Amino acid sequence: MSTHFDYLDHLEAQAIHILREVAGQFERPALLFSGGKDSITLVHLALKAFRPGKLPFPLVHIDTGHNFPEVIHFRDKLAASLGEQLIVRKVEDTIRRQGLKDAVGKFPSRNALQTYTLLEVIEEFEFDACIGGARRDEEKARAKERIFSVRDEFGQWDPKRQRPELWDIYNGSIRKGDNVRVFPISNWTELDVWSYIQQENIALPAIYFSHSRNCIVTPAGQLLAITEHINLDHDDEIAVREVRFRTVGDATCTAAVESPATTIDDIIQEILLAKISERGATRLDDRLSEAAMEDRKKNGYF
Amino acid sequence: MNILKFITAGSVDDGKSTLIGRLLYDSKAVSHDILQTLERQSRNKADGELDLSLLTDGLRAEREQGITIDVAYKYFSTPRRKFIIADAPGHVQYTRNMITGASNADLAIILIDARQGVVEQTHRHSLVASLMGIPQIVVAVNKLDLVGYSEERFYKIAASYQELAEKLNLEHITFIPISALAGDNVVEPSANMPWYQGPTLLQHLETVETEAVAENQAPRFQVQYVIRPKSNEWHDYRGYAGSLRSGVFRRGDRVVVLPAGIESEIVAIEVNQQQVETAFAPQPLVLHLAHDIDVSRGDTIARLDAQPAVTQDLEATLCWMSEKPLQPGDKLLLQHNSATVKAIVKSIEYRVDVHTFDRLPDDKLQLNDIGFVHLRTARPLVFDAYRQNRHSGGFILVNEHTHDTVAAGLLECATELQVG
Numbered sequence: 013m014s015t016h017f018d019y020l021d022h023l024e025a026q027a028i029h030i031l032r033e034v035a036g037q038f039e040r041p042a043l044l045f046s047g048g049k050d051s052i053t054l055v056h057l058a059l060k061a062f063r064p065g066k067l068p069f070p071l072v073h074i075d076t077g078h079n080f081p082e083v084i085h086f087r088d089k090l091a092a093s094l095g096e097q098l099i100v101r102k103v104e105d106t107i108r109r110q111g112l113k114d115a116v117g118k119f120p121s122r123n124a125l126q127t128y129t130l131l132e133v134i135e136e137f138e139f140d141a142c143i144g145g146a147r148r149d150e151e152k153a154r155a156k157e158r159i160f161s162v163r164d165e166f167g168q169w170d171p172k173r174q175r176p177e178l179w180d181i182y183n184g185s186i187r188k189g190d191n192v193r194v195f196p197i198s199n200w201t202e203l204d205v206w207s208y209i210q211q212e213n214i215a216l217p218a219i220y221f222s223h224s225r226n227c228i229v230t231p232a233g234q235l236l237a238i239t240e241h242i243n244l245d246h247d248d249e250i251a252v253r254e255v256r257f258r259t260v261g262d263a264t265c266t267a268a269v270e271s272p273a274t275t276i277d278d279i280i281q282e283i284l285l286a287k288i289s290e291r292g293a294t295r296l297d298d299r300l301s302e303a304a305m306e307d308r309k310k311n312g313y314f
Numbered sequence: 315m316n317i318l319k320f321i322t323a324g325s326v327d328d329g330k331s332t333l334i335g336r337l338l339y340d341s342k343a344v345s346h347d348i349l350q351t352l353e354r355q356s357r358n359k360a361d362g363e364l365d366l367s368l369l370t371d372g373l374r375a376e377r378e379q380g381i382t383i384d385v386a387y388k389y390f391s392t393p394r395r396k397f398i399i400a401d402a403p404g405h406v407q408y409t410r411n412m413i414t415g416a417s418n419a420d421l422a423i424i425l426i427d428a429r430q431g432v433v434e435q436t437h438r439h440s441l442v443a444s445l446m447g448i449p450q451i452v453v454a455v456n457k458l459d460l461v462g463y464s465e466e467r468f469y470k471i472a473a474s475y476q477e478l479a480e481k482l483n484l485e486h487i488t489f490i491p492i493s494a495l496a497g498d499n500v501v502e503p504s505a506n507m508p509w510y511q512g513p514t515l516l517q518h519l520e521t522v523e524t525e526a527v528a529e530n531q532a533p534r535f536q537v538q539y540v541i542r543p544k545s546n547e548w549h550d551y552r553g554y555a556g557s558l559r560s561g562v563f564r565r566g567d568r569v570v571v572l573p574a575g576i577e578s579e580i581v582a583i584e585v586n587q588q589q590v591e592t593a594f595a596p597q598p599l600v601l602h603l604a605h606d607i608d609v610s611r612g613d614t615i616a617r618l619d620a621q622p623a624v625t626q627d628l629e630a631t632l633c634w635m636s637e638k639p640l641q642p643g644d645k646l647l648l649q650h651n652s653a654t655v656k657a658i659v660k661s662i663e664y665r666v667d668v669h670t671f672d673r674l675p676d677d678k679l680q681l682n683d684i685g686f687v688h689l690r691t692a693r694p695l696v697f698d699a700y701r702q703n704r705h706s707g708g709f710i711l712v713n714e715h716t717h718d719t720v721a722a723g724l725l726e727c728a729t730e731l732q733v734g
Contacts, residue, residue: 017594019317019396028598029557032538036611036652061555061598063587064548065541148387155386162717175719176410176635178417179708180557181649185717199398201389 020208024057027196029180030159031061034141034194035068037184041141041194044130045071045098047083048260049216050145050197053205055090056214057196058143069143070097074129076122077104078241078262086217101133120241121265131167134191141184141192149201159198165189202258203283210276222256222274234267315391318524319398321415321448323439324425329456333425333494334388334401337516340501341390385415394520409668409682410635412439413722416446417708420524423452423515428461428491432474438668444482445631445684445724447704450522451479451487454515458507459493465509481671488522490515532620533561533595534698534706537613538652541600553584553600554609556652559705561620563593563601568618571609573694577618579604595705612653614696622698622706628657628689629726631700634679636713636720640687641678646720647712648691656692657711663687700724 034041043058045051058067071091075084091098103122106129107114115122134142148155158174160182175183184192197205209216227235228242229249236242238250241264255268256279273279324330388399400415402408416422422443426436443451453475461467472489479487490499491510498504501516513521541553567580582602583593593599601615609615616622634640640659648657664673665685679685700707701724711721 017316017596019315022317022596025557025596025598029538029596032555032557032598033652036539060586062539062541064545064551065543068539149389152386155388176414176710176722178414178710178719178722179651179704180418180559181651181708181710183649183710183712183717183719185647185712187717199387199389201391203391 020204020211023197023200023204024060024208026180026199027054027057028061030182030194030196031058031143033182033184034143035062037182038141038192040137040139041069041143042072042099042133042137042139043067043069043143044145045073045087046145046260047073047079047087047217048145049205049209049220050147052090052214052216053197053208054143054145055094056212059094067094067096070099070137072099072101072133072139072142074126074133075100075102076126076262077102078120078122078239078264080217080219080237080239080257080260082217082219083260086215099133099137101129101136103129105129106132115264117243120243121262123262123265127167134167139191140186141194143194143196145197146193146195147200147202147205148195148198157195157198159195160184161193161195162186163191163193167191169193203280206276206280206283210280217260219257219260220279222254222271222278224252225255225268227251227253227255227268230267235270236264236267239264315395316524317396317398318421318519318522319400319419320421320423320519321400321402321412321419322423322425323402323412323443324456325427325433325435328425328427329494330425331401333423333454333456333492333500334399336494336497336500337399338388338390340497341392341516385411392516392520397519409438409442410633410722412442413446413633413635416442416448417722419446419448421450421452421519421522422448423454426453426455426471426475428455428457428464428467428471431471432478434669436475437478437671440478440482440484441666441668441671441684442633444484445633447701449486449524451484452515452518453487453489455489455491456494458491458498459496463491463498463504463506465507468510488512488518490518531560531595531703531705532622532698533563533567533617534559534622534703535563535599535601535615536652537609537611537615539611540609552606553602554615555598555600556615557598558593558595559651560595560703561617562595563599563617565591569603569615570618570621571603571607572614572616572622572696573624574608574613575624576605576607578607614653616696622696623727624694624696626691626694627660628691628695630687630689630709630723631726632679632685632687632711632724633722634681634683634685634720635722636718637681638720639678639680640721645714647714648689648695648709648723649712650695650697650709651706653695654712655695657689660688660690697725699727702727 103125146154156171158177163169186192226238228238229251235253235255253270254272256271256273257268259266273282322330386401390397402412402415424439455468455471468491491507492499492515494500498506499514501514503514535558536556537554538556541555543551563583565580565583569580570577580601581604583590584600585593585597642659642661644659646657648655662677663686665676665679665683667674698706707725709723710719713720
């Protein structure tokens with residue numbers, strides 16, 4: 013019988029098992045929802061884990077204010093259609109409240125500032141577990157992170173003090189004030205997520221599929237969507253290109269890729285042939301240094 | 315297509331990271347930009363060779379010290395199979411990391427340096443593989459290029475490993491001569507070893523049988539979460555959500571809820587909100603029972619004619635993972651999948667010398683020690699012997715004050731550890 017049990021079934025089974033452990037072990041969990049394909053997949057898995065009951069956690073969106081409008085629209089529609097609670101907290105408000113320095117420059121990324129809002133919302137609702145869609149194949153520091161990743165009251169990750177994680181036993185016991193980040197799709201690759209989206213017929217925001225868009229072509233050849241958040245210069249190279257987004261983050265730090273892919277089949281074919289890794293192709297923020305992700309995680313990042 | 319999860323174990327300079335790098339690189343799992351980063355970093359190294367180990371060492375301290383500190387998970391696939399690698403460091407102080415990686419592995423690759431042969435670390439790695447019940451072992455004799463691709467050397471090492479394996483009752487062992495650095499017999503067959511006719515490492519990984527035993531075993535199911543919508547539409551709905559860890563459940567099965575011992579019957583099984591007649595491991599399910607009984611998280615639902623052990627007095631092999639030694643009288647939390655109970659250490663019988671496998675009488679377990687203990691729990695535990703069922707025979711111990719995971723435990727039923 014298990015010959016019918018495909019690798020996607022295994023990955024799904026593990027994710028559902030983890031989500032139910034979160035519900036069983038924590039008082040006040042939350043699902044961090046960005047509107048990207050990984051967190052949309054998480055919501056789909058959560059429905060499988062808990063329906064016909066309600067989800068035992070709200071969806072929480074940390075809104076940088078630099079999002080693509082298509083993603084915000086999708087987020088609101090999804091939460092409404094599910095009848096689940098959506099909590100939105102804005103980075104802008106955190107900046108004002110804490111007197112932080114807003115992102116500056118040509119592509120002002122609020123990516124790092126999200127951490128402050130995340131820690132605020134954790135404190136406000138006393139969340140003890142935050143479920144996220146991070147995957148180990150994304151980045152080398154993530155490859156070392158546990159599925160239940162304990163953070164102290166400052167949200168900090170200490171790679172040297174990680175708990176051993178054995179079998180399918182997840183130790184979620186924590187001190188008061190600490191919290192756990194939980195990554196149910198840790199063992200999925202980019203291709204697995206797309207294959208699953210195809211198998212389950214999961215709806216996604218339109219920006220994942222090919223469309224014409226006004227872009228800045230950076231000197232390094234990356235394509236950045238022109239939005240109100242990017243500061244244009246006179247000598248910028250601007251072009252209309254057929255693009256799609258491989259990851260969905262801030263409009264200011266997520267590059268588009270040129271692509272004619274209009275269906276999930278097309279996208280899967282494209283990934284199979286892709287020569288550049290997901291984050292490498294699209295993230296301006298990881299290129300800063302060899303240990304950029306490790307450093308952000310140590311400071312409380314997702 | 316299915317998944318093979320494997321672990322790699324070797325001592326510090328056995329070329330383990332290079333081997334993994336080679337598998338990823340030759341199977342084209344490394345993308346262009348990551349390769350560029352690798353080339354840039356490799357230029358800083360003395361010999362200028364592409365340093366494939368940089369693919370796996372993800373933390374800054376690891377790159378700086380040139381060692382692997384923590385278990386890293388890597389993913390690649392071929393048209394035949396998907397692979398998850400748990401790359402565990404070789405040092406003795408990281409035994410706990412190897413145990414962590416081994417707990418979910420279908421296969422272990424044990425690396426041996428052809429110049430050194432079987433060394434002390436090989437003993438320890440093999441002991442862990444044996445204890446953790448990893449079904450398949452590959453002994454990859456590496457650096458054959460440095461011993462002139464000697465057939466004699468390879469077979470000599472294989473023979474001495476065979477002796478070791480017999481002491482540990484290790485079965486299903488495959489020997490492959492390789493050079494991870496030069497690429498011999500890792501992905502591509504080697505032109506340098508015409509005397510070796512067997513599969514390359516990757517060919518073996520692609521075709522090796524993974525155990526399908528989970529289905530032939532007794533069904534084991536623990537309740538993770540009780541689904542009670544309490545809505546108008548689902549007024550009386552009460553479903554027990556959990557994963558079937560082994561075996562098969564059928565609608566109509568006579569069952570018993572443990573440890574309470576209350577009998578009932580499965581009236582419905584849901585998978586993905588669809589009612590099914592049969593469910594099999596490792597499916598996540600929702601079970602519905604015939605009677606309105608008190609069932610909560612951590613309870614086991616077992617078939618009446620295939621019941622697990624239920625007792626408060628446990629015998630277990632422990633792998634101790636904390637800097638503070640374990641002593642008789644210590645109180646800890648014992649987490650057995652979704653069930654958590656208080657436990658006290660009644661006595662420590664012995665620890666195992668990880669190199670000779672001798673049992674040394676002792677009343678303490680230090681960091682990275684493996685030993686045999688007697689525990690008493692506050693409530694009965696429902697389990698199988700680890701050797702009978704990997705899915706219901708393992709537990710962890712948690713320090714109540716630090717909340718850290720401080721031990722991995724393998725439960726015994728009456729009979730003792732077959733080591734030594």
